[in-house]
Amino acid sequence: MRYAKLVFILLVPAIALMAADPFVGTWKLNPAKSKFKAGAPYQEATITIAESGSDDDVALKGTAANGAPLSLHYTQPANGGIGKIVEGPFDAVSGKLLNARERETRYSKGGKVSYTVHAKVSKDGKTLTIASKGTNAAGQAVDGVTVYEKQ
Numbered sequence: 001m002r003y004a005k006l007v008f009i010l011l012v013p014a015i016a017l018m019a020a021d022p023f024v025g026t027w028k029l030n031p032a033k034s035k036f037k038a039g040a041p042y043q044e045a046t047i048t049i050a051e052s053g054s055d056d057d058v059a060l061k062g063t064a065a066n067g068a069p070l071s072l073h074y075t076q077p078a079n080g081g082i083g084k085i086v087e088g089p090f091d092a093v094s095g096k097l098l099n100a101r102e103r104e105t106r107y108s109k110g111g112k113v114s115y116t117v118h119a120k121v122s123k124d125g126k127t128l129t130i131a132s133k134g135t136n137a138a139g140q141a142v143d144g145v146t147v148y149e150k151q
Contacts, residue, residue, distance in 0.1 A: 022121040027128045027148035036144030040065035
């Protein structure tokens, strides 16, 4: 009986950690690993994702390729669905959970989806790779991959 309690005490936190959202945390851009076919990668950027009930609270701060400041903040259901823009150049956001480590997010402006990102967290949980395609808030065509490292 003593061993059963010990196993239970050790397993509960381990199970909770396995179920944790791998996207949650602070991610810093690695510009050297980012590649673009169209548009240009950010000079620097940090994405912070925090759990807020059943939603994820997502904030991006940084500097665009042209030196302009970047700021985007929204909430979105962690399991996918319609989110709410708190701050930023887009009118709406929606997402879809593809699996535990992959998500697709669509940003709309003027009622039309203009920018789509496919985000994937590496198996070791240390790298976030985001493939972006569409028209960014500045009206520029973007097609590229940005790589972020967990802080």
